Amino acid sequence: MRLALHVNGATRTVEAEPRDTLADTLRDGAGLTALHLGCEQGACGTCTVLLDEEPVRSCIVLAVTAEGREIRTLEGLAGDPMTEALRRAFHEEHALQCGYCTPGMLVTARDILRRFPRPDEATIRRELAGQICRCTGYMGIIAAIRRAGEALHETAEAGA
């Protein structure tokens, strides 16, 4: 079947089976490979994308249910100030090693900052509970999210 998916601000027509996941359809059908597949059962968070601005695990969402909704992948967040602040902070805090979990971490971290602009460590730990990193450990990731939150706050203060 043909699906018209609204992805990153544009409509993409993709071929998909009714059983196909959003993750597979975005990667294989639309060539959006920033999202990664780990567990493929909703447990690790590395496939996280935004659906109507809410983070979802795209490995357990059927592509057919995403038709008519706004999908945003990490590619679609290029230039987004929050995402750019997070990218910088992840680099500065050494918050990645192999990078496999990083796309999902960034999408989720952005959602954390959207809801909690200057989150403390406990908040980040709680909100990050569904994102699994297998190699870096979480200290750098938590520090990076805090750093990005503070940087965005300082920028907002300077512009006020």
Ligand code: FES
């Ligand atoms: S690959 Fe989707 S949650 Fe792990």
Ligand code: FES
């Ligand atoms: S950086 Fe390797 S899994 Fe997180």
